[in-house]
Amino acid sequence: MSKLTPVLSANWDEKDSFTIAGYKRNGGYKAVEKALAMEPDAVIQSVKDSGLRGRGGAGFPTGMKWGFIPQGDNKEHYFVVNADESEPGTCKDTPLMMANPHVLIEGIIIGSYAIRANHAFIYIRGEVAHVIRRVQQAIEDAYKAGYLGKNILGKGFDLELILHVGAGAYICGEETALLDSLEGFRGQPRLRPPFPAIAGLYARPTIVNNVETVASVPSIIANGPEWFAAIGTEKSKGYTLYSLSGHVNNPGQFEAPLGITLRELLELAGGIRNGHKLKFWTPGGSSTPLFTDAHLDTPLDYEGVSAAGSMLGTKALQIFDETTCIVRAVLRWTEFYKHESCGKCTPCREGTWWLVQILKDLEHGKGTAEDLDKLLDLCDNIMGRSFCALADGAASPIISSIRYFKDEYLQHLAIGGCPFDSVASTIFATSPAGGAK
């Protein structure tokens, strides 16, 4: 029996899954009717009871977050969806919005109702023009159908939903940088406290939730929190999207209960590309410490991954087989972090600048074994010293790669260059063992 539990992705194979008609045919917009008939606090309680935790990486309990919004404060509240999915490997929200934008919109209406917000925003990554158009169309359709705007479903609840297109900065996925960007400023993280729930967008109480988190809410309301809580593991409830990419035969989204293992997911994804074997992988995007084939049976829930020394993150499983040079892969990620460092704080800004230079030398076999110690020491000076988590993410792959593959680094130094055939790891590799399918 398949381990898959498709909810969000249940109808992705239907031609009109992205349309309001397609969504409604499959029971869409029923949850919002139910929610608007409930007290807002009861909605929050349901989400609390479901055990839903943030799917954007940190795993903070969603219902608890909603409960932080002060009520009766006579202030405008805002509900903001973080759709600035930009991390290498992370690719769940984009297909979700592409294939089923209405489930997100329904979640936004329910969430906004719960926290008493009359304005909601989707902050979407600027590069995904096709998704932007699709979400924009979905919002228009939802307005026309009376799910957005004044007096929704005749229940007296008003909600304006605005789609805001970012300019392509990874840092704007950090919630306070996102809020700065949404306000029209340059996206840089804000000093906390105050937290967004107290003073967020325009210094008003604000919830910032990930796309998948919000999209999970309608199913919780429709089926009840017990239904959701019955899926998954003790502390990591529910289903979620696992994104497998890289050297697997059938990459893509796999919606399964939290706690599934990579071994099980690889079976679903048709295994590592033929003729190859697993070398290393990221459990939750490039900012989470690497795993190896020793972690094939680690339960992929918040606790399981954490206990094994990494983070569940965005459940972006990038799979690398033995043709991949670890130094090369880590350098590419580090270059990404250097490029995306916002520049606000010293360790991230200067640290990533420096790390790239050392890793470049190492890839070309230049340097000494002491450089590895230096790298680790620099990472120690970056980890937990920076303003936001971006720099932690930059240090993670370096530290974990040296932990598992120190010999491979040293091999570069020994032969004065990279021992790998860089073509062999590509999709267009022609060696007998190469090729995905």
Add this chain to the structure above:
Amino acid sequence: MSTQEVSADVTLELITLTIDGFEVTVPKGTLVIRAAEKLGIQIPRFCDHPLLDPVGACRQCLVDIEINGRKFPKPQASCTIPVETGMVVNTQLTSNVAEKAQKGIMEFLLVNHPLDCPVCDKGGECPLQNQAMSNGNGESRFDGYKRTFEKPIKISAQVLLDRERCILCARCTRFSEEIAGDPFITLNDRGALQQVGIYEEKPFDSYFSGNTIQICPVGALTGASYRFRARPFDLVSTPSACEHCASGCDMRTDVRRGKTLRRLAGDDSQVNEEWNCDKGRWAFKYATANNRIKTPMIRGADGELHEASWPEALATAAAGLSVNRAAVLVGGRATVEDAYGYSKFARVALNTNDIDFRSRVHTDEERDFLTSAIVGVQVNYSAIDRADHLVLIGFEPEDESPIVFLRAYKQVRKRGLKVTTIAPFTTRGSKKLNAQVIKSAAGNESQLISKISGLTSKSVILVGERLCESYGALSAALKLAQTSGAKLAWIPRRAGERGAIEAGAIGTLLPGGRPVSDVAARVDIQSAWGVKSIPENIGRTTSEILVGLQSGDIDSLLVGGVDPLDISADALVGLEKAFVVSLEMRHSSITEIANVILPIAAVVEKSGSFLDWEGRARAFETAVDVPDLRSDVRILSMIAEKMGKPINLPTVAAAANEFASLGNWDGARAPFIAASGTAISGDTILASWRLLLDAGSLQDGEVNLANTAHPSVAVISTDRAEKLGVKSGDPVRVSNSRGEITLPCEIKDIESNSVWVPRNSHTSKTIATLGIASGASVSVVKA
């Protein structure tokens, strides 16, 4: 000190915590980094600045913190964390984690910082250099390539930026936004290529831009005038006070081999905090201008000036002043000691009360207002801090007393202080103060003052010196203060005016606020000075003296630091007839007609003190010792001696001591007779004031400063623009029977019956050209 001040007002909750094993108790809300300072523990920092909001960007101040036994998993930025009860902080002194974290950050900061300390202006006084030594590793492990930039770029005519030196602490951008309200510089780009930049269409034309240079913790921002001129360790620093306005800035003058190279804002939490304006910072080259007078001069029988010896010049001056009925005009820039010298000289050596410090537009109403309501009264900056409502009348703080602006802006930003201003239009400063603007044509203020309501004893009314130009307005302001209980302060433009009042350099007052009309007050002074009598009659005002000179009633004049064109276009006419002894620094229209010229020292060359608008003494020391240049009071004492009527003030210190020993008058003040204004009418009434940066002679010689002056424009209303068929930027001509001024126009919310122009810019000098300052009819046409 500010803590004490606050604690007088509200009871503070105190919090006790432990830092490096020592207990310390501080007010709630104190940041860990400041609590540590209280123990003498210096945590290294760059972005942190006590007057800027915490930002936590540089990460240099990381420390280990635990609260009630729970340790933070990561070291925390001590500049962003407020203290909590039961907090245990371990700094670099007691925590290896904190020490390593700090050394790591320091190493990162130096990754992209050039090793050009030997040629950098900041070298020797550089927080990065110093803290790299105290809290860094001896050597860097970085052997890669650094980012480079074209160097330097001009942020303004005065401020240059070497981007490769910048450590991106954002102090400059935060200052501009939070303190000055001029967010014209900002951080652009990202990562290591992030850089401070300007928006090309909005230059960094802030009056406070120089502060960014002073708080830059590296040599990234430098002043065009000081760049490459000196190394800090070659400079001799002297505490100073600013002579440019009545704000009272504490200053520091830095001199290298007898030459003033720079002036910096001093640190006085009760006055200028740590800031000053660009004029105070950069306008000091007037003292070394070409037209400086260094030797005494006497006008010979040939009508020409000839250099003379000091004894000869003193004898000639004494003779000229002895044989005639004489009067004294002392400009508003004299120190308290010098003003006291003039005051005593008039009474003792010249036996007259004909003395006035007001070398500007002035009225009798103003004199009576100062005599009755201002002398001896102190209203402080802290009153603005606590005010529930700030009312500005005839006063544009950003131009006319910039620190008053900064202090008000701080309250507006921090707690939304309510500000109301009576002004001809909404200025940039009013916008920043979010002020309610009650628009008034110049001259009609008195009608509007009486309509202000809702003031309490916590409200503060600030009236500008030029409000006297509006008849009845000072009376109305005084009445408003008296009926509401609000505090009233008068803010002159010049640094010496408040001191001159207290020193008695005006016809109605003797030193210490003693009314000339009061016999007991005169007896006080007579006995203190050891003289038989003090003239009893009220002395002439500046304009009465000018009339007296013209009519021959007065035939000799002692004049110190007066530009006749500040008074009126015709002031020189009377002066030409009289025997004029001029104590001057530089050649001017006065020295052109003077009979004897005695050179005096500039502020940096002498000691003394000013009283700022609050009435607070601002003492300063000699920074550059020039043997033959003396403070006015010393010269006056020498003349008096030659006249056989000694005033016995041989030094500045003697004058200061004697003035202090007199104490303040505690008897009745002269009663104030209110004047009531009538509305002026006309379809084009002139309004004007002096911009901070303009053609003032103390700004001479500093071209970089001049280049950041706000452009001179004629402000007209939309209605008028439509009638004239002009759009913003088109030239218009403002004229009357005396002359005309042509300026580009700017269309603003000024009332249709008003036009505003700068009073004394290079292209707009209203008194010299039009013969008027404000409140009179002119005509405006398309030029």
